[in-house]
Amino acid sequence: MLAYIGRRLLATLPVMAVVAVFVFSMLRLTPGDPASIIAGAAATSQDIVLIRQKLGLDRPIVSQFFIWLGHVLSGDFGESFFYKKQVAELIADRVGPTLALATLTMALSILISVPLGVVAAYRQGTWLDRVVMGFSVLGFSVPVFVIGYALIYVFSIRLNWLPVQGYQPISGGFGGFVQRLILPSLTLSVIYIALIARITRTSVLEVLGEDYIRTARAKGLTNRVVLMRHALRNAAVPIVTVVGLGIALLIGGVVVTESVFSIPGLGRLTVDAVLARDYPTVQAVILLFSVTYVLINLLVDVAYPLLDPRIRY
Amino acid sequence: MLNLRSCKLALPTTVAALVATFVMVNAEAQTTLRVVKHSDLKIVDPIWTTAYITRDHGYMIYDTLFATDANNQIKPQMVEKFDLSADKLTYTFTLRSGLLWHDGKPVTAEDCVASIKRWGAKDAMGQKMMSFVKDMPVVDAGTFQIVLSAPTGLVLTALGKPSSAVPFMMPRRVAETSPNEQISDYTGSGPFVFKKDEWKPGDKAVYVKFDKYKPRTEPPSGLAGGKVAKVDRVEWKVVADQQTAVNALIAGEIDFIEQPSHDLLPILRNESSIKLVDWNPLGNQYAFRFNTTAKPFDNVKIRQALLYAFNQEDFLQATIGDKQYYKTCKALFVCGTPLASDKGMDGLLESNFAKAQALLKEAGYDGTPIVLMHSTDLQVLTNLAPVAKSLMEKAGFKVDMQSMDWQTLVARRAKKDPPTQGGWHAFITSWVSADILNPVSTAFLNSSCDKALFGWPCDAQIEKLRDDFARETDPARQKAIAEAVQVRWTQYPTHIHLGQWYQPGASRKNVDGYVVAPASVFWNIGKTGK
Numbered sequence: 044m045l046a047y048i049g050r051r052l053l054a055t056l057p058v059m060a061v062v063a064v065f066v067f068s069m070l071r072l073t074p075g076d077p078a079s080i081i082a083g084a085a086a087t088s089q090d091i092v093l094i095r096q097k098l099g100l101d102r103p104i105v106s107q108f109f110i111w112l113g114h115v116l117s118g119d120f121g122e123s124f125f126y127k128k129q130v131a132e133l134i135a136d137r138v139g140p141t142l143a144l145a146t147l148t149m150a151l152s153i154l155i156s157v158p159l160g161v162v163a164a165y166r167q168g169t170w171l172d173r174v175v176m177g178f179s180v181l182g183f184s185v186p187v188f189v190i191g192y193a194l195i196y197v198f199s200i201r202l203n204w205l206p207v208q209g210y211q212p213i214s215g216g217f218g219g220f221v222q223r224l225i226l227p228s229l230t231l232s233v234i235y236i237a238l239i240a241r242i243t244r245t246s247v248l249e250v251l252g253e254d255y256i257r258t259a260r261a262k263g264l265t266n267r268v269v270l271m272r273h274a275l276r277n278a279a280v281p282i283v284t285v286v287g288l289g290i291a292l293l294i295g296g297v298v299v300t301e302s303v304f305s306i307p308g309l310g311r312l313t314v315d316a317v318l319a320r321d322y323p324t325v326q327a328v329i330l331l332f333s334v335t336y337v338l339i340n341l342l343v344d345v346a347y348p349l350l351d352p353r354i355r356y
Numbered sequence: 357m358l359n360l361r362s363c364k365l366a367l368p369t370t371v372a373a374l375v376a377t378f379v380m381v382n383a384e385a386q387t388t389l390r391v392v393k394h395s396d397l398k399i400v401d402p403i404w405t406t407a408y409i410t411r412d413h414g415y416m417i418y419d420t421l422f423a424t425d426a427n428n429q430i431k432p433q434m435v436e437k438f439d440l441s442a443d444k445l446t447y448t449f450t451l452r453s454g455l456l457w458h459d460g461k462p463v464t465a466e467d468c469v470a471s472i473k474r475w476g477a478k479d480a481m482g483q484k485m486m487s488f489v490k491d492m493p494v495v496d497a498g499t500f501q502i503v504l505s506a507p508t509g510l511v512l513t514a515l516g517k518p519s520s521a522v523p524f525m526m527p528r529r530v531a532e533t534s535p536n537e538q539i540s541d542y543t544g545s546g547p548f549v550f551k552k553d554e555w556k557p558g559d560k561a562v563y564v565k566f567d568k569y570k571p572r573t574e575p576p577s578g579l580a581g582g583k584v585a586k587v588d589r590v591e592w593k594v595v596a597d598q599q600t601a602v603n604a605l606i607a608g609e610i611d612f613i614e615q616p617s618h619d620l621l622p623i624l625r626n627e628s629s630i631k632l633v634d635w636n637p638l639g640n641q642y643a644f645r646f647n648t649t650a651k652p653f654d655n656v657k658i659r660q661a662l663l664y665a666f667n668q669e670d671f672l673q674a675t676i677g678d679k680q681y682y683k684t685c686k687a688l689f690v691c692g693t694p695l696a697s698d699k700g701m702d703g704l705l706e707s708n709f710a711k712a713q714a715l716l717k718e719a720g721y722d723g724t725p726i727v728l729m730h731s732t733d734l735q736v737l738t739n740l741a742p743v744a745k746s747l748m749e750k751a752g753f754k755v756d757m758q759s760m761d762w763q764t765l766v767a768r769r770a771k772k773d774p775p776t777q778g779g780w781h782a783f784i785t786s787w788v789s790a791d792i793l794n795p796v797s798t799a800f801l802n803s804s805c806d807k808a809l810f811g812w813p814c815d816a817q818i819e820k821l822r823d824d825f826a827r828e829t830d831p832a833r834q835k836a837i838a839e840a841v842q843v844r845w846t847q848y849p850t851h852i853h854l855g856q857w858y859q860p861g862a863s864r865k866n867v868d869g870y871v872v873a874p875a876s877v878f879w880n881i882g883k884t885g886k
Contacts, residue, residue: 305593
């Protein structure tokens with residue numbers, strides 16, 4: 044297993060290299076010029092040229108790439124063109140809210156969707172099954188921001204139970220921290236609940252037809268034990284796969300939620316940086332997302348043998 | 357050992373504790389004004405950049421020697437008294453006593469001279485003013501002079517300039533930073549102090565009241581008068597989504613939205629706890645900018661054809677919609693201000709397509725498609741280019757409207773490449789009216805060829821008139837020159853003004869004292885309760 048993990052970690056290096064080349068070149072190919080944006084409306088051509096020189100944007104692209112790569116390999120992601128802060132510092136400021144939002148979203152999603160999916164499979168064909176599947180379709184179809192606005196309208200404006208927007212770090216008080224995350228997490232979790240519930244139902248349905256389930260029932264075990272200990276456990280592999288994919292997708296999904304609920308996270312930082320052509324920030328954030336995605340996939344693969352001892356690497 | 361009784365007792369206690377942590381108790385004794393501005397504060401040097409958000413940041417923490425009041429008159433601010441020598445060549449300025457920087461040190465004449473120099477090196481109006489300045493000697497700690505090589509009416513106008521770049525005063529050590537570098541020390545002498553440690557770009561910027569600020573005794577008027585900070589703390593929160601900002605205002609989580617989008621104003625108007633605040637009655641002006649270096653817009657007659665083809669009402673209807681928030685105005689220099697005039701504008705901007713077509717024919721227009729850049733992500737600009745396309749086509753132009761985000765447009769407008777190879781013919785933008793009050797400050801009138809702004813108009817007559825305006829000290833003669841500029845502009849269009857529009861702010865009703873000015877400022881504003 045350790046050898047497998049080691050091989051997978053080594054394999055991330057060429058992946059990251061490809062991502063680095065891709066994101067660097069895509070940014071440079073995108074129309075727009077950070078020097079013009081920084082210089083402002085009243086700038087002369089000379090102002091723009093000076094800024095371009097200062098930012099190193101007048102050098103050949105290949106030189107820019109290797110200079111940037113060299114810095115990244117030594118842990119320096121550079122300085123934001125706009126915020127005049129180290130990119131690492133900007134990311135450190137923003138990673139907390141995104142992590143909090145993503146964690147609560149996945150926790151809610153798993154806690155709600157897995158039991159829903161199991162119950163839907165167990166009650167296949169009944170009204171409960173249809174309701175769960177109907178909700179699942181709705182969850183895929185309704186855009187995230189519509190769900191967000193609807194929840195804000197009901198719980199913030201009408202009932203005044205929860206705040207409309209904002210983020211409070213946990214150091215500012217646990218109550219406020221959770222309060223401000225409830226609506227955004229619920230908003231974002233709808234689509235994941237839909238996805239995971241559906242996969243759970245399908246996977247559990249397959250397993251429920253197996254001989255060992257019939258044996259378990261014949262032994263007189265309760266439905267709860269049959270479902271949770273035998274069926275779910277054997278159905279877990281595809282569910283874990285989808286959860287892993289969901290976490291990776293979540294990285295992109297937080298952008299809209301962070302905008303709607305005004306959470307100063309990595310998603311908004313990425314959008315703002317892209318719109319402003321803040322190359323160092325965009326490059327660093329994309330690299331971070333890529334590493335995260337690769338590690339999540341690795342964790343999912345490592346989880347398989349724990350769930351199914353027949354799987355060996 | 358756990359037992360049922362202890363669990364039963366523990367449970368409600370735990371729940372109560374959890375509920376208590378959910379109750380939002382406002383333990384702050386100080387008043388905090390929570391504001392959603394039009395943009396995120398990224399750059400904090402108001403001399404280095406002309407971005408309005410940075411200008412507004414400047415008004416929080418800096419002060420100015422002079423300022424423009426509500427009647428568009430220049431009034432002393434940091435200056436106690438000033439005089440002009442009989443030969444009109446020497447201004448002597450004496451600072452008010454007791455002015456302090458945020459670090460407690462006194463404001464001196466040396467600080468002011470250094471600040472003027474830095475601003476004058478960067479700002480277009482400042483550069484014009486400095487072209488007349490021979491010397492700026494410091495007389496004593498509170499007095500300095502500006503010695504001119506020739507008389508000019510620009511000195512007070514420039515030093516009291518309301519909008520970007522505003523000549524904010526900074527400590528000498530800060531003002532000696534090269535104008536091509538950004539400052540890193542945010543010490544000012546204004547009514548608020550910038551809390552750099554609490555500044556989170558993309559999230560919020562925080563200002564606290566400067567207790568040692570010495571306001572003038574007059575009531576506030578525009579950007580002049582007494583600047584009394586009536587709240588302890590001002591937070592500029594970044595709320596990217598307009599609907600969320602409106603919801604937060606209704607819920608009482610924020611106190612003021614500086615520029616809510618026009619389509620949300622009806623919601624705000626109907627909310628009993630909200631009022632609309634017309635803090636900038638001068639508003640803004642749309643402008644259609646030509647690239648005079650790109651055929652066929654290098655031909656004056658073809659540009660003049662658009663003066664006949666366009667009308668302002670169509671643009672304003674398409675973008676603003678509600679007549680309450682826009683005004684057609686043929687004056688180049690903003691209706692309602694001293695230099696506004698309709699001279700030379702008869703028959704223009706009335707969509708006379710026949711006249712436009714005649715001019716095109718006379719000019720020999722060969723059907724070259726006009727590359728019109730269309731920005732799609734700024735709500736107040738998005739609908740303008742399609743209207744322009746429609747009117748231009750009715751006048752006989754062929755139009756190639758190309759859609760892009762604003763930042764792409766900004767990059768492309770700096771290019772002089774042929775329009776078919778990444779260049780451009782035209783685009784539409786908006787100016788804050790305070791920036792276009794006279795021929796010198798109106799950047800689009802600068803016709804100094806390659807030294808002009810993108811579009812690069814080249815006309816010696818307009819430049820001569822602008823220079824004459826800069827030299828003139830008599831207001832009546834300044835007006836005559838401004839009218840002459842407007843008349844010349846009809847003969848050599850550098851851009852076309854497409855009407856004035858206004859965007860009120862929205863505030864909770866328990867907040868009052870808003871100052872009517874071209875920039876949203878936060879002195880004089882008080883807040884009661886929540």
